[in-house]
Amino acid sequence: MLNSPPDPVTLIATMGMRARAAAQTLAATPTATKAQALHAGARAIRASADAILAANADDVARAEDNGLTKAMVDRLTLNPSRLEGIATGLEAVAALPDPVGQVIDASVRPNGLKLARVRVPLGVVGIIFESRPNVTADAGALALMSGNAAILRGGSEATASNAAIHGALVEGLREAGLPEAAIQLVGTTDRAAVGEMLKAQGLIDIIVPRGGKSLVARVQEEARVPVLAHLDGLCHTYIDASADPEMAIKLAVNAKMRRTGICGATETLLIDRAYADPKAPIAALLDAGCELRGDADARALDARVAAANPDDWDTEYLDAICAVGIVDGVDGAMAHIARHSSHHTDAIVAEDAAIAERFLNGVDSAIVMWNASTQFADGGEFGLGAEIGISTGRLHARGPVALEGLTTYKWVVRGAGQARL
Amino acid sequence: MLNSPPDPVTLIATMGMRARAAAQTLAATPTATKAQALHAGARAIRASADAILAANADDVARAEDNGLTKAMVDRLTLNPSRLEGIATGLEAVAALPDPVGQVIDASVRPNGLKLARVRVPLGVVGIIFESRPNVTADAGALALMSGNAAILRGGSEATASNAAIHGALVEGLREAGLPEAAIQLVGTTDRAAVGEMLKAQGLIDIIVPRGGKSLVARVQEEARVPVLAHLDGLCHTYIDASADPEMAIKLAVNAKMRRTGICGATETLLIDRAYADPKAPIAALLDAGCELRGDADARALDARVAAANPDDWDTEYLDAICAVGIVDGVDGAMAHIARHSSHHTDAIVAEDAAIAERFLNGVDSAIVMWNASTQFADGGEFGLGAEIGISTGRLHARGPVALEGLTTYKWVVRGAGQARL
Numbered sequence: 001m002l003n004s005p006p007d008p009v010t011l012i013a014t015m016g017m018r019a020r021a022a023a024q025t026l027a028a029t030p031t032a033t034k035a036q037a038l039h040a041g042a043r044a045i046r047a048s049a050d051a052i053l054a055a056n057a058d059d060v061a062r063a064e065d066n067g068l069t070k071a072m073v074d075r076l077t078l079n080p081s082r083l084e085g086i087a088t089g090l091e092a093v094a095a096l097p098d099p100v101g102q103v104i105d106a107s108v109r110p111n112g113l114k115l116a117r118v119r120v121p122l123g124v125v126g127i128i129f130e131s132r133p134n135v136t137a138d139a140g141a142l143a144l145m146s147g148n149a150a151i152l153r154g155g156s157e158a159t160a161s162n163a164a165i166h167g168a169l170v171e172g173l174r175e176a177g178l179p180e181a182a183i184q185l186v187g188t189t190d191r192a193a194v195g196e197m198l199k200a201q202g203l204i205d206i207i208v209p210r211g212g213k214s215l216v217a218r219v220q221e222e223a224r225v226p227v228l229a230h231l232d233g234l235c236h237t238y239i240d241a242s243a244d245p246e247m248a249i250k251l252a253v254n255a256k257m258r259r260t261g262i263c264g265a266t267e268t269l270l271i272d273r274a275y276a277d278p279k280a281p282i283a284a285l286l287d288a289g290c291e292l293r294g295d296a297d298a299r300a301l302d303a304r305v306a307a308a309n310p311d312d313w314d315t316e317y318l319d320a321i322c323a324v325g326i327v328d329g330v331d332g333a334m335a336h337i338a339r340h341s342s343h344h345t346d347a348i349v350a351e352d353a354a355i356a357e358r359f360l361n362g363v364d365s366a367i368v369m370w371n372a373s374t375q376f377a378d379g380g381e382f383g384l385g386a387e388i389g390i391s392t393g394r395l396h397a398r399g400p401v402a403l404e405g406l407t408t409y410k411w412v413v414r415g416a417g418q419a420r421l
Numbered sequence: 422m423l424n425s426p427p428d429p430v431t432l433i434a435t436m437g438m439r440a441r442a443a444a445q446t447l448a449a450t451p452t453a454t455k456a457q458a459l460h461a462g463a464r465a466i467r468a469s470a471d472a473i474l475a476a477n478a479d480d481v482a483r484a485e486d487n488g489l490t491k492a493m494v495d496r497l498t499l500n501p502s503r504l505e506g507i508a509t510g511l512e513a514v515a516a517l518p519d520p521v522g523q524v525i526d527a528s529v530r531p532n533g534l535k536l537a538r539v540r541v542p543l544g545v546v547g548i549i550f551e552s553r554p555n556v557t558a559d560a561g562a563l564a565l566m567s568g569n570a571a572i573l574r575g576g577s578e579a580t581a582s583n584a585a586i587h588g589a590l591v592e593g594l595r596e597a598g599l600p601e602a603a604i605q606l607v608g609t610t611d612r613a614a615v616g617e618m619l620k621a622q623g624l625i626d627i628i629v630p631r632g633g634k635s636l637v638a639r640v641q642e643e644a645r646v647p648v649l650a651h652l653d654g655l656c657h658t659y660i661d662a663s664a665d666p667e668m669a670i671k672l673a674v675n676a677k678m679r680r681t682g683i684c685g686a687t688e689t690l691l692i693d694r695a696y697a698d699p700k701a702p703i704a705a706l707l708d709a710g711c712e713l714r715g716d717a718d719a720r721a722l723d724a725r726v727a728a729a730n731p732d733d734w735d736t737e738y739l740d741a742i743c744a745v746g747i748v749d750g751v752d753g754a755m756a757h758i759a760r761h762s763s764h765h766t767d768a769i770v771a772e773d774a775a776i777a778e779r780f781l782n783g784v785d786s787a788i789v790m791w792n793a794s795t796q797f798a799d800g801g802e803f804g805l806g807a808e809i810g811i812s813t814g815r816l817h818a819r820g821p822v823a824l825e826g827l828t829t830y831k832w833v834v835r836g837a838g839q840a841r842l
Contacts, residue, residue: 410787
């Protein structure tokens with residue numbers, strides 16, 4: 001272990017205690033003050049744009065020297081327009097409804113006790129992410145607006161960019177009179193700090209990993225703190241016999257090809273054996289530049305479809321590749337999805353409402369869709385304003401998670417001296 | 422390892438797969454059918470009362486032979502009236518509102534997509550409990566009514582009682598045409614089965630431990646499946662200077678002494694230094710037979726108060742013993758509670774509404790109360806009909822957990838062919 005200060009154990013313990021203290025303040029901070037901090041942070045980002053872009057240029061140069069892939073360098077790179085997007089993102093979060101203090105439900109008991117469940121912040125949120133520096137701002141803003149303190153740990157390749165953006169956020173906190181420890185950035189880039197965050201029970205209330213599969217898998221394996229995570233977006237689009245043919249083509253192509261690298265992209269197209277024109281969506285995908293890997297029935301429809309091997313049904317391509325299977329109606333589709341879905345997002349294209357409802361009820365995924373593109377699986381598209389992640393777990397929050405998912409509730413009981421019999 | 426079948430690994434894997442299949446059926450089972458199974462189960466319990474009581478008598482005789490404490494034997498013992506309570510408990514759960522299918526919220530996006538969050542069962546619930554055989558029925562019923570399959574593992578001392586009660590539940594399932602695997606009982610009594618349940622990721626969705634500290638601590642330490650648990654009920658009652666004197670006495674005595682062995686019992690009484698008559702609640706508790714352990718200021722008020730040592734402020738007595746401290750107003754009380762509370766239930770007695778609201782907002786516990794006895798911390802008292810436990814964790818469900826806490830939700834998106842731009 002290096003003896004240069006601080007060691008990861010001390011670092012995370014210290015940051016955790018500072019975060020816990022800040023969280024107490026934040027839990028009682030009015031909406032307007034939190035919004036003020038975010039607006040001031042946005043101004044600080046704009047005011048220090050040159051410095052942030054220069055820091056980012058250093059990160060990018062280092063990444064290129066280190067031979068990072070083009071895609072990774074692209075995720076890392078900021079430009080004036082992306083930076084303005086980060087600033088307006090802060091302002092957008094500031095405009096979201098504050099969940100803290102919302103009354104979920106209330107009742108009066110026969111003995112006169114008045115009960116209410118009131119939303120309160122989770123406490124301290126740890127966010128572990130990879131190369132995208134905008135996560136520093138996005139995640140910090142969502143945590144702050146929901147009354148939580150944040151401990152952010154970004155990828156080493158974005159060290160300078162993250163520090164520069166974090167500096168602007170802290171300036172915003174200071175202007176609003178909020179504790180600087182409300183949003184902390186783990187400066188050390190060694191992996192031991194991540195390990196300490198994952199073990200920080202009592203200091204960190206929830207860990208949100210944002211990044212590739214290996215990061216998320218490591219977090220889920222090691223964490224003793226609860227994790228809000230999704231591993232895969234293995235999404236399906238099923239074309240039922242009752243589907244409108246034009247809609248089927250449009251949705252199949254959009255669900256797969258609009259952006260192939262996002263978790264809501266369809267990875268497997270299922271077509272009802274009874275569908276009148278199964279060749280059309282297959283041809284449309286191929287013509288759009290998508291490689292198709294199909295079962296024997298799908299291959300019989302178009303010679304350009306390659307043979308799928310068993311792994312293809314469980315592969316999240318995140319690329320212009322799609323598995324195609326012919327199934328026996330909605331039951332066949334649901335059976336396939338039950339076996340292969342990652343329970344992220346699955347869609348049916350159908351005009352028959354009864355069949356669609358059967359699918360919506362029977363498919364056990366965080367998001368189920370009828371006549372819509374799986375690419376809509378996104379907190380922004382769902383009206384949440386932003387998202388800190390999409391949870392494929394079943395506990396606490398499921399699907400896109402934004403402000404509400406970063407809160408819990410307390411039971412508030414108001415009496416008039418009732419003793420229990 | 423014994424070579425008598427089955428080994429714990431195979432046992433839990435088999436039960437888990439059967440439970441998963443049953444859960445698929447239960448998720449789509451109408452409310453009336455679930456209620457029918459519980460009513461039939463109640464009838465079966467009454468019809469086989471003699472056999473259940475005989476089985477219980479065997480367990481009790483064995484427990485006495487094995488030298489179990491009187492309290493443990495009492496928890497284990499059934500009689501006709503307790504058994505009737507179990508049967509009516511099943512009927513009460515059958516009458517609760519079914520959370521499955523409830524729409525939490527809904528919206529229409531500007532692009533016309535219709536969104537709804539709909540409650541669905543968690544899936545498979547594992548319940549690990551100790552000597553009380555009624556938990557077999559209570560927990561099985563709550564899991565069933567919320568559309569979940571249950572895997573129950575009771576204490577070895579209640580083996581015969583649990584098997585007999587479980588038999589009646591299965592009869593109810595059968596009568597309603599539901600899969601028998603909807604409620605399974607782990608028959609083996611070795612601890613390895615518990616270990617396998619705790620590791621059964623993908624087969625069991627949530628573990629609920631019901632029992633003493635050592636059980637809950639073991640579960641929280643070993644589990645890789647999410648756990649819904651509370652370790653301690655270290656509850657406080659704070660008497661503010663503004664408290665009504667009669668109410669203060671009544672609530673202090675009730676909160677501590679009504680039943681000392683429940684998790685909602687007050688373990689520490691805090692009294693405002695500015696309170697006019699602090700001797701009165703102290704004397705009332707002493708006169709009610711409560712041993713008091715106080716700080717120097719409390720001891721100065723009544724010679725019968727013993728000296729508290731530092732551990733007393735962190736001890737859940739579950740007995741007629743109470744720590745007593747004199748604090749500086751509501752801020753002093755909140756500081757003490759922040760340091761020592763288990764975040765279960767904490768109460769203020771006050772006539773000053775502003776001070777009370779300050780306490781309700783500032784105390785970070787699952788349940789906060791104003792002018793009410795902490796002994797009300799209970800799912801039944803809160804109108805939930807029953808409870809599977811009280812969660813002091815911050816994620817998923819907090820405080821008393823009943824049917825709703827055993828559900829999650831899915832996002833249902835209904836479109837008209839929208840593709841994402």
